[in-house]
Amino acid sequence: MKKQLIIALAFSISAFSFAQKKELKTAEKAIKGNNFAEAKAALNQAKALMTSMDEKSKAKYHYLLGQALYANGAGTTQDIDMALESLESVKGSYESEVVELKQTMTNGILTKGNKAYEDKDFSSASKYFEHAYRTSTKDTLFLYYAAATAVNVQEFDRALSLYEELKQLDYTGVQKEYFATNVETGEEEVVDENTRDLYIKAKSHNNPGERLTESKKPEIVKNIALIYVSNGDNEKALTAMKEAREESPDDINLLLSEANVHFKMGNKDEFKRLLEIATQKDPNNPELQYNLGVIASESGDDEAAKKYYDKAIELDANYINAYINTAALILNGEQALIEEMNGLGSSAKDDKRYDELREERQNIYKSAIPYLDKALEIDSKSVNAAKTLMNIYSVLGETDKFKAMKEKVEAIEAGN
Numbered sequence: 001m002k003k004q005l006i007i008a009l010a011f012s013i014s015a016f017s018f019a020q021k022k023e024l025k026t027a028e029k030a031i032k033g034n035n036f037a038e039a040k041a042a043l044n045q046a047k048a049l050m051t052s053m054d055e056k057s058k059a060k061y062h063y064l065l066g067q068a069l070y071a072n073g074a075g076t077t078q079d080i081d082m083a084l085e086s087l088e089s090v091k092g093s094y095e096s097e098v099v100e101l102k103q104t105m106t107n108g109i110l111t112k113g114n115k116a117y118e119d120k121d122f123s124s125a126s127k128y129f130e131h132a133y134r135t136s137t138k139d140t141l142f143l144y145y146a147a148a149t150a151v152n153v154q155e156f157d158r159a160l161s162l163y164e165e166l167k168q169l170d171y172t173g174v175q176k177e178y179f180a181t182n183v184e185t186g187e188e189e190v191v192d193e194n195t196r197d198l199y200i201k202a203k204s205h206n207n208p209g210e211r212l213t214e215s216k217k218p219e220i221v222k223n224i225a226l227i228y229v230s231n232g233d234n235e236k237a238l239t240a241m242k243e244a245r246e247e248s249p250d251d252i253n254l255l256l257s258e259a260n261v262h263f264k265m266g267n268k269d270e271f272k273r274l275l276e277i278a279t280q281k282d283p284n285n286p287e288l289q290y291n292l293g294v295i296a297s298e299s300g301d302d303e304a305a306k307k308y309y310d311k312a313i314e315l316d317a318n319y320i321n322a323y324i325n326t327a328a329l330i331l332n333g334e335q336a337l338i339e340e341m342n343g344l345g346s347s348a349k350d351d352k353r354y355d356e357l358r359e360e361r362q363n364i365y366k367s368a369i370p371y372l373d374k375a376l377e378i379d380s381k382s383v384n385a386a387k388t389l390m391n392i393y394s395v396l397g398e399t400d401k402f403k404a405m406k407e408k409v410e411a412i413e414a415g416n
Helices: 002-032 036-047 055-073 077-088 095-118 122-135 140-152 156-168 193-202 217-230 234-247 252-264 268-281 286-298 302-315 320-331 334-342 348-378 383-396 399-415
Strands: 176-182 188-191 205-212
Touching (some): 002 055, 036 055, 055 077, 055 095, 077 122, 140 217, 156 217, 176 193, 193 205, 217 234, 217 252, 252 268, 320 383, 334 348
16 A cells, blocks of 8 residues: 555656646747747746746746746836846756846846936836846946936835935945047047047047046935935934935035924024024025025024025025015015904094004005015016016005006016
8 A cells, every 4th residue: 555655646746747847848938939928827837836846947937937027028017026026036047047138138128218218207217227227236327327217206205215225235326437528629528448548549539537426425315315304204304414414514405404304393493503504604605595585484584584585685686586585575564464454443543553554564565666676677577576566556556557567467477
């Protein structure tokens, strides 16, 4: 009885082995004929026999599955993900074949990625670039492209994951760059080393040189921090910003972003301290002064905001947004007056107070007019400035100026 059982098992094992080889051979033949659906069907049957496969058969199965899923570049994004996962399971045999297949996949994926990028389909391009990196992990530049293009379409969570991976890899993107000056145009051109040397030999170029490109690490840690800010994850944002500022201590915008996070968290003292550092670093930058004015205005410090807007105008007499925001800042003062006016009764005392408040309100309007006039002088098509002036003249009862500004607003809007 025992002998019969042993014979039966031996026959069973032999049958499994024959079935495995048959299905793998069927899949292999189908792949050579570009019949990937048939190949996947055969491999699906072979999968049921996986536990009884030897290591070489398992390696072949995963290699063939990777080929079938990739389908010479016709596979979907999900198919490529599964193909890469299958190829990672190839151990021992077929490793050289896997290297060759991955190179083919990399080239095909990059072609699709570049095409998507040229078509401004940044979301698809980003995913292709990531897949290119997964097939060739030595080429970390592809991972950087994937992160940067994800930011273009505001896929921040995905971009964050990719940037974090780059950070863990300590990616800098520093490369040696070769250049020479074109004799005819006088412009410097960046080329590969061999091309540069050929140009110099042909005397079409001179002044050859080489240099290292700037590190992308500051940009990476900065974007990590800014994505955390965008996501409202303030604590992580501050931690990331601290590291980002260590990489880029002179980045004013990063400093302002950190200040803004502190403001949102209620850290008013730190907020003001960082603003002071920013003005010390670049006191003659009108855009910085303007941005400081915006942040101060958002924090409710109108006096500081006015000071920053005035400084921006002093540094750049044509900084139109500083004029418009100053006018808006002035006009904000009417809100308290309107509330008090609406709360008054009909007594003689209240009537007198009403007239006082109405005069104060008119004075506010009058003090905003010069800033709006200047804004229109700088940009005659500034519809915001024109509309605000139109409304002011209406309240002030200056009919002729109201009509003239109304015509201007209509002309601007018709032109748009």
